[in-house]
Ligand SMILES: [Fe+2]
């Protein structure tokens with residue numbers, strides 16, 4: 001699953017950031033569906049860090065690069081999205097502090113996924129069409145998004161390499 005995610009990330013279309021964001025949303029949806037449709041504890045344990053790291057990376061990239069670049073399209077909606085990110089972050093923090101065998105974990109995960117799935121749906125249906133209609137040249141934003149994620153992926157690989165030592 002991890003290789004697959006990286007392969008997809010390699011084709012991040014820099015000049016079409018909306019497509020890139022939608023691709024990541026699809027990855028989140030796929031992982032979420034796999035989690036929600038499984039009743040096996042070991043599968044859930046394996047999926048949990050994949051989901052949390054993908055959601056976290058996606059959120060940081062949007063907050064740092066994407067949202068500031070497009071805030072002028074609809075600042076109220078962007079503020080609303082940022083608030084939703086904060087709520088998701090709180091649940092991510094709870095998940096990090098919990099043991100994966102804690103039954104509460106599964107409930108927190110479901111709550112987080114429910115929130116995230118609604119959030120990405122809202123971004124795709126309420127905001128992306130608006131942004132597309134604005135007809136901006138998105139290449140610069142796309143390149144910044146790509147660079148931001150490449151740095152995060154690199155940093156994550158380094159820290160897991162250090163842990164393995
Ligand atoms: Fe978002």
Ligand SMILES: [Fe+2]
Pocket residue numbers: 021025058062120123
């Ligand atoms: Fe998003």
